[in-house]
Ligand SMILES: [Ca+2]
């Protein structure tokens with residue numbers, strides 16, 4: 001609160017308005033985050049013909065995500081909470097921006113969110129200009145050397161440390177240090193060294209509801225961005241988090257491929273629920289994500305042949321080799337067929353076919369199981385054909401034989 005009052009009471013010629021956010025809980029030592037708006041900083045114009053260029057506002061730069069007619073058309077972007085940015089423009093050393101803060105003596109990290117595509121044309125070619133930037137506290141200056149972000153549409157943070165020898169009200173000044181101009185600046189933080197800074201929490205920008213077929217682990221990517229351009233990390237929480245994994249770049253997948261017929265979600269359904277936590281190291285966002293597993297028409301189990309019997313070479317048609325069985329995951333009726341004309345399927349049994357010509361030895365038989373329109377399965381069985389056995393005659397014709405009385409006789 002003291003900090004806020006000091007700034008409000010700061011004597012400037014024009015009305016001052018800005019957004020001041022103090023992080024909760026407060027880190028050790030003074031800490032302030034300033035999101036730059038129209039008159040956030042006291043502007044000290046030079047004799048430039050275009051002093052208004054120091055502040056770009058929403059009106060001047062409607063939100064754009066792609067270049068249209070030059071660098072200055074890169075304006076504000078989705079999620080930004082301010083209404084403008086500092087544009088220390090012009091090719092002289094005059095323009096400056098200042099803000100005051102109250103703090104004890106010590107070292108302070110000044111973190112600036114910047115965008116700088118100077119020297120790179122809209123087509124991405126050209127030599128980047130370093131556009132070094134000077135940050136001063138009470139006249140003690142430090143150069144922020146590498147301010148290039150690749151594009152005026154890409155915002156990143158840069159940090160410089162400055163020691164303040166005395167306690168009291170200090171003046172932070174930002175200015176360009178040569179004729180190349182400075183980067184655009186839309187947020188500034190003043191913090192004790194080592195205090196992590198984030199001006200904005202990450203935002204999830206992509207789909208959060210996924211539908212995937214069973215039997216595969218892939219789900220999809222959790223797309224997220226951060227206004228500060230900070231590196232993001234991903235973690236999983238929620239009811240079904242243990243069943244999933246997420247890569248360092250946010251690619252979500254099942255640990256084990258799900259089975260539609262045997263759902264493992266906490267809700268005991270094919271709707272899986274989890275929370276993806278996206279963090280920039282300081283701020284995080286928790287996004288509910290659902291994954292629906294869809295049914296896939298799968299093949300029946302491979303045919304099984306129960307208790308297969310050896311087949312005599314001269315076995316009659318209908319001789320049962322064994323009972324076939326298979327189960328379809330979708331519960332459809334299973335029909336069997338066999339590739340060898342010496343065999344047939346009758347009533348679910350593998351039997352010797354009509355007119356079979358079998359020879360002693362081993363014969364391979366491929367049985368196919370089909371269920372509805374879905375894929376089929378096959379299994380190969382080795383059937384043992386045994387030597388022919390002397391089959392009993394179907395009838396014995398006994399003719400009358402004369403035999404003497406009281407004597408043994410024979411047929
Ligand atoms: Ca951030």
Ligand SMILES: [Ca+2]
Nearest residue numbers: 259260261329
């Ligand atoms: Ca299945």
Ligand SMILES: [Ca+2]
Nearest residue numbers: 296297298329
């Ligand atoms: Ca299925």
Ligand SMILES: [Ca+2]
Nearest residue numbers: 297298330374
């Ligand atoms: Ca099926």
